[in-house]
Amino acid sequence: MSEWAEKVIGIFSNRRDDILRMWLESQQKNGYRGMYERIGERELYRQSNDLFEAMIDAAGQVGFASVRKPEWQAVADLVAEITAQRTRTGFSVMETVTYVFALKTVLIEILRQEQPDDIGCFVAEVVTITHALDEMALIATSAYVKTREEIILRQQQEMLDLSTPVIRVWDGILVLPLIGTLDSSRSQVITETLLQEIVSSNSDIAILDISGVPLVDTLVAQHILKTMAAARLMGAECIISGIRPEIAQTIVHLGVDLSQIKTKATLAGALKWAFDMRQLTVVHNAKR
Amino acid sequence: MERIPILKIGDLLLVTIQLDMHDQLVMDLQKDITNMVRTTEAKGVILDISGLDMVDSFIGRMLGTIAAMTAVMDAHTFVVGMQPAVAITIVELGLPLGGVHTALNVEKAIERLRAWGKIEAESDDEAHEGD
Structure with a gap:
């Protein structure tokens, strides 16, 4: 120094x-x-x-x-x-x-x-x-x-740890709102939660709402299809709802085949279908 | 020699699998079910696999073939009570179980068969008597 x-x-x-x-x-x-x-x-x-x-x-x-x-x-x-x-x-x-x-x-x-x-x-x-x-x-x-x-x-x-909610909207009807990007680890958690809930609530209709999924590519579609196949094997009918116009365009452009699967544009449409399946009718009470 | 019992309830065959399956057992089961469908002229077969914790590709495929065989003999096969882990395994293995009908439990399977007109309403009563 x-x-x-x-x-x-x-x-x-x-x-x-x-x-x-x-x-x-x-x-x-x-x-x-x-x-x-x-x-x-x-x-x-x-x-x-x-x-x-x-x-x-x-x-x-x-x-x-x-x-x-x-x-x-x-x-x-x-x-x-x-x-x-x-x-x-x-x-x-x-x-x-x-x-x-x-x-x-x-x-x-x-x-x-x-x-x-x-x-x-x-x-x-x-x-x-x-x-x-x-x-x-x-x-x-x-x-x-x-x-x-x-x-x-x-x-x-x-x-990742955020719980994936499975909501029972009616007797035997479950809704699974998917929010955020689906990667393999997350979709595995989602599948397991859904199947577990199908058993415990004895539900035979499951609605997968994908309006919160920002992007659907072939991989995400595959994850969704796998979840649906597993639910079907357990004896629950599956339906996809919340298909936004952009997603519909991407799906068709990518050539993802969803023709074997019931799809609805909105959750309301899917719920209506589920009610029909269970032979339920919603009645408007005019006297009120 | 262990065998899986097949119960006849009206037009219905009920098979409850409560032990881990091995290849010979499932081969025998396939033979027994097809024979029983022929002798009893059953219209529906319900395979309750709620006791099954594990499947391999062979047993998974056999479930599909049993369903296909009974289908050509005009009996619908329902696989009921599949465990979540088993369902995930079958999907991951990519096994085609296209011809198999599935239901959450025996009750729902009977309901569906009856809705299709496959079994008479009174066969369900017989089932209750048998319980």
Whole structure:
């Protein structure tokens, strides 16, 4: 470490309170609306303080020039942790990374205030510090992306776990509203739930409503046909309802053969058919 | 030698499978059912497989062939009470069970046969007497 580098770290340690105050102020000034409410001033101070301490500690050991050395790992971990926490609170990537960049501006300002005699060394140090903090910003960005990916993955799992409701609309008539994309793992769950419900409710008519399925390709059609075949084997009659015009067009264009299967455009139509099958009539009570 | 009993109820044959099927057993069953259809001139056969937890491709196919055989002898075969797991297996195996009629339970199968005029109404009464 050069003499100047040590001097710089000395300046930073001495003016620790000024730096923290200016850093927080700049965040408050440039910060996005609601940022303080979401973290809380006390927590923001604690995070900033911890990060600054860790940084001075690491810089004191190996200097700002060696950010990739293991001594800086604690700082990197802290940045990742703070970022992850903010990402989960709903911060945008800009809001998160600005936090690190704000510190850079403050550090350079502090150096300027100390009025260095050797302008060449000053510039060299500024470049080094900029590099170090840019590295931290990169760590923050990748931590942001990583946390977001974790959130997406968890949500995917939750969507898969969402129960597939099988609704008994009448004695012996079940409706299975299919919502969302059908892949093999989901369609397997759907088939099992439907068959189980057919047995337990002793129903012999099942209506598969596909109005919530955004896209029907050959694979999805195959899944639906398999579910229907299995239900038929158990002795339940199956009917597809909720075929939107776009879906009808896709099905015919793809050449999916649904001619052997009863299909209705709307759930109401399917229900009417089911009532006919059970020899039920809905009567309009005119006296009311 | 174990055999699956075939009960005659009026114009109806009722076969209840309560044990795991193996190939010889199902071959014998096919022979027995066709013989019984001929001797009793039954109009309907009901195969209750609610006790069957597992099927392989052979047994799955035999259910289809039994139905096809009774159909040419003018008796309708109903497979009733299939377990969900069995239904999924048969679909995944891609077995063609086109000629087989299915129903949730014996009661519903009798109802359907009667609606088609395949069996007389009093055969159901006999069934109750037999219980």
